[in-house]
Amino acid sequence: MICIFCDNKNEAKSIEHIVSESFGNKIYVMERGKVCDVCNSRFSNFEKTALANTVFIMERARFGVASKKGNTAKGKVGQYTIEGNKEFKRGYIKIDGLTEEDLDQFDPETGVGKLLIKSFDKSEVAASKLLLKTGLEAIYTSQRKIYEKYNFQDLKDFLSTANNKDWPFLTSDYEVVKYNSVPKFTIKYYLKIRRCDLKFYQYNDETLLFKFKYGSIPMVINLLNRNLNWIKEVTEADNKARLFPEHYRSKILKKL
Ligand SMILES: [Zn+2]
Structure with a gap:
């Protein structure tokens, strides 16, 4: 088999999950050898960070989804340690490292306040x-x-080396026109x-x-290059859209 990312001929031992197992996927996988063991193990490094040190950990904890190894979802964003329920019950998020000062508009009488946690904590590249990895494997399959x-080529180069140059993405649920589902039929339903x-x-x-989109978190990325020309239209139509990494926001503003 030829690896679709690095073009190396290989006899892979590992199975590459298109959507990470830590999101609960067991069956949507690549044909063995279409992702070589070298690429697969390189991917697991950024996968770990993306699953445990971004806003995804909040959703994984909230949904009580087990990790690849069958453990409770656990991660760290900023100074907060975030963990799901030990018995995988839904709707529980345990946050350690929290003080009253972290809460905005905290009311001591009711004990209610607002907590702001960064969506990404230097984990944007991951x-x-x-x-990109999920997108290409899903489109391929x-x-x-x-x-x-x-x-x-840009995507493959980016994922086949240790290159950590930024590649922008947007968190937005707005669709310029209706998007099409990548997986079809039973896989689409299984993932849904x-x-x-x-x-x-x-x-x-x-x-x-x-x-x-995982739970309530929609992310959009261009699989072909780092071009930002599509971003303007979406951000203008959706005031909740946020561009990451944040330094790209000033680039967009300069263009307007
Ligand atoms: Zn490879």
Whole structure:
């Protein structure tokens, strides 16, 4: 088999999960050898960070989803340690490292306040890489015609080396037009009941958008390059849209 990321001929021993097992996926996987063991183990490094040190950990904890090794979801964002219920009950999030000062508008009488936790804590590159990896594997497996239309060279280069250059993504649920589901039929349904939604939209020749939504967190990334020309339209239409890494926001503003 030839690895779709590094083109190396290989006899892989490992199975590559398209959507991480720590989101609850057991069956949507790559054909063995389509991702070599070297790429697979490189991917698990950023996957770990993206699952445990971003806003994804809040959702994984809230949904009581077990990790790949069958443990309670646990991670750290900023100074907070976030953990799900030990018995995998839904709706519980345990946050350690929290003081009253961390709460905005805290009312001592009711004990209610607002907690602001960063969505990403220097974990943006890991999140970008996880989105790109998931996107390409899903398109390859479920939308082969789309896969064959492009060479995805920038994406492959980015994931096949230790290169940590930023690749921008957006958190937004706005759809310029209706996106199409990447997986079809039973896989689409299987992932949907695990709260995973994978969609794509061909915006133009240099922009193939991939949207990954887990629970209430929608993320959109361009699988072809770091081009930002699609971002303006979405951010103008959706005032909740946020661009990451944050330094890209000033680049967009300069363009306007
Ligand atoms: Zn490879």
